[in-house]
Amino acid sequence: MIPYLARVLVKAVVTLFAIMTVTFIATRFSGNPIDTFLGEGLTTEGRQALIDYFQLDQSLWQQYLAFLRGALSGEFGLSFVDRRPVTEVVAERLWPSAQLLLASIGLTIAISLPLGVLAAVYRKSWIGSAVMVVAFAGYAVPAFVLAIGMILIFSYWLDWLPVVGSSTALHFIMPTIAMSGVLVAALTRFTRNAMLDVLGQDFIRTARAKGLGEMRVVLRHGLGNAAITVISVIGLQIAGLAAAGSVVIESIFSWPGIGQLLVNAAIIRDYPVLQFGVIAVAFAVVAINALTDIAYALADPRIRLGQN
Template sequence: MLQYILRRLILTVPVLFGILVVSFALTHLSGDPTDLILPPDATDAAREAFRKLHGLDQPIWVQFTQFALHAMQGDFGNSLRFNEPALKLVMDRMAATTELALAAMALTLLIGVPSGVWAAYRRNTLADITVRGTTLVGQAMPSFYLGILSIIVFAVWLRWLPTGGRGTWWHLVLPATTLSFQLIALIARVTRSCMLDVLGQDYIRTARAKGLGETTVVWLHALRNAFIPVLTVIGLQVGFLMGGVVVTETVFSWPGVGRLAIQAIYARDFPVVQAIVFLFALIFVVVNLIVDLLYAVLDPRISYR
């Protein structure tokens, strides 16, 4: 197990380096940030001093070399807008993003998995049709539209919840629900499909023949064996979750990394954008490693020796 973990960690090095290359190239292709950071009436001398201060006057290969060497040490440079370490700005916003992402994932697991199990157990009944119809709507509706619609209904018309910001747990309801809506639909569909395959297996019929209750058969035996594909989808959807955070935080004015990313992209704040992309990529790699390790917990036949 330890050797497998070490091997996976070693393989992440070229992946993360590739992320650095791509993020650096794409940000610098967007144009010169000097025109956006400095006021329109800034003199040519001020523009040149700004470019020299941040190394933008050097050849692109020199900029990348310096960026890569420092990034490997956790230093992404100073923000062009705030003149503070870019990684520090990102980490200061990370608590809010983590709170929102964990709340959305909790809703996904608490609603999506039981809905899929229930739909599979009640196949071709009204409950199954309702779940399938709801998941179809959930995957078809864009998150930004759902967010705006929920603000209009629950915040403006009904005045039940705040329109945005972060404070009490009431502020978390709308953004977490919006962020998790598509994930709930996907997980419910995958869970239903996997449960249908498992419920027809011989060992399920044997468990019922032994006199085990339906609750034990469905939730303990069937779900455990059907959950590995679901767990795989959950791990892969972390990337979607990180991308959804950007849209959701912008719609609800949530002070997290996603909203900071939008602001940094508009301002061409290269160091902040690169730090966010690298951090999201690192989270994605780590989460998928944890998912792989959980396979052995769910199925003892799986070994990483």
């Protein structure tokens, strides 16, 4: 297990380094920062002072080293708008996003696993078909349609749920459901397929031949093996959500999260925030992937023990 963990960590660090580098290059090539963020009305002296201050006359390589030095010591510069360190600006937006993400993942797993297992076990009866119809429907409805529909019903007509903000538990209900919709549909189908695969295997027959009850056969022997596939899908989904999936939902519900922050930063060209925001999201994605790899190894002894 130790060599496996070491490998996972090395891969994560290498990926992060590559992302930092690409982010640096991408922002450098997006245009001259002086022109873009200060624009008109700058004297030649003022302009030169800024160029000196930001060391923009240095070679790209020197700038890159300065960027890496800053990154390693945790300095990613000041936001153009707030004049505060971008680390601070991004950090206070991370937690609300993470909360929403965790709530959605929790809801997704709580619904999808049982539904997927049911759909697999009762694949030939109406129960299985019903589950799959619901799953397909969920897959076909875009998150923003679901969100707007819920706002219309539960906030505008019934006036039960708040729309804007993240202060109370009630605030979580609609954004969480809106974000989970597509995920539930996808994960249910994956769970069903993984379970169908596993339930056809020889060791399931062995388990039944021992005299085990169906419940134990399906959950312990079936789901225990299907979990290997399901975990990797969940990992991919969480990573996908962390990367971009929450922007739309956060905008609709004015959720003070990182997705909304990044969209605003891009619109008003607050490059330091954008740059660090991208790095922070990338960091989250890489961390989630590393955790997925570890969970994968925990579920599958062949991975865990096969490396030694």
